[in-house]
Amino acid sequence: MKKAILIGASSGIGRALAKVLVRDGYVVGITARRLPLLQELQQELGDRVLVKSMDVANVPQSMADLSTWLVELGNVDLVVLNAGLGHTNPDLRWDWEDETIRVNVHGIAALANVAMRHFIQHGAGHLVGISSVAGVRGNSRAPAYCASKAFLSTYLDSLRYRARFTRSFVTSSGLRESTVSPEKAVSPVSPRRMTGSIPRNAISLFRRQVIAHTERRDGWNTRQ
Numbered sequence: 001m002k003k004a005i006l007i008g009a010s011s012g013i014g015r016a017l018a019k020v021l022v023r024d025g026y027v028v029g030i031t032a033r034r035l036p037l038l039q040e041l042q043q044e045l046g047d048r049v050l051v052k053s054m055d056v057a058n059v060p061q062s063m064a065d066l067s068t069w070l071v072e073l074g075n076v077d078l079v080v081l082n083a084g085l086g087h088t089n090p091d092l093r094w095d096w097e098d099e100t101i102r103v104n105v106h107g108i109a110a111l112a113n114v115a116m117r118h119f120i121q122h123g124a125g126h127l128v129g130i131s132s133v134a135g136v137r138g139n140s141r142a143p144a145y146c147a148s149k150a151f152l153s154t155y156l157d158s159l160r161y162r163a164r165f166t167r168s169f170v171t172s173s174g175l176r177e178s179t180v181s182p183e184k185a186v187s188p189v190s191p192r193r194m195t196g197s198i199p200r201n202a203i204s205l206f207r208r209q210v211i212a213h214t215e216r217r218d219g220w221n222t223r224q
């Protein structure tokens, strides 16, 4: 049975991705800070969903929790780093910029490190991050959010190049272009905002680029 861990699954895109993965036959470990929302999703989706609360901003703890879960679940095929936040911040409040960097950059990079090292050690696995076209160039209203997504995309590109040297079925993807419409690119997500059409775009991209890819491991980074 295929297995996935989804970081940031309590609302929005992550919650929708959890449903897609369960429908596609995965056992899915879901995490976020809002445990009641995760438990509600577990009730809805059944016993193929496992729940753990996690605050990505608490870097040592979330690294340890992901590590443990990867071992406990065993043979995890897919880790999706969806957790993220952003503030429209024209006044450049530092506490908002700092929070965005701590979660979207420091926390997510730490989890990417745990997942990638695990996959390389085990010779297989797919790491996916949910980035944004906001990372392609900056804007005046959300500097930290745009920069954090640029970091994520480039970091995952780099991990993918790194994985090529392993001659194993390991890769990483940063979903970027189609996950977001231009108007959303200048309107970063808030931690509590549910989105409407955007998750559907993200979900169809996810199906095409991630699920299909995870099922076709023969094409992965094996150099002949």
Ligand SMILES: NC(=O)c1ccc[n+]([C@@H]2O[C@H](COP(=O)([O-])OP(=O)(O)OC[C@H]3O[C@@H](n4cnc5c(N)ncnc54)[C@H](OP(=O)(O)O)[C@@H]3O)[C@@H](O)[C@H]2O)c1
Residues within 6 Å of the ligand: 007, 008, 009, 010, 011, 012, 013, 014, 031, 032, 033, 034, 035, 054, 055, 056, 057, 082, 083, 084, 085, 086, 103, 130, 131, 132, 133, 179, 180, 181, 184, 189, 190, 191, 192, 193, 194, 195, 198
């Ligand atoms: N919506 C868009 O237009 C859009 C476009 C491009 C990219 N994205 C990206 O897609 C991802 C999801 O966005 P969304 O629109 O679905 O937003 P959302 O509904 O606010 O979902 C964000 C998810 O991240 C989790 N999260 C946030 N901070 C966390 C933390 N410190 N620790 C653990 N989990 C945390 C939230 O869970 P808790 O609050 O329960 O912890 C929630 O499950 C984000 O990375 C975002 O940057 C969104």
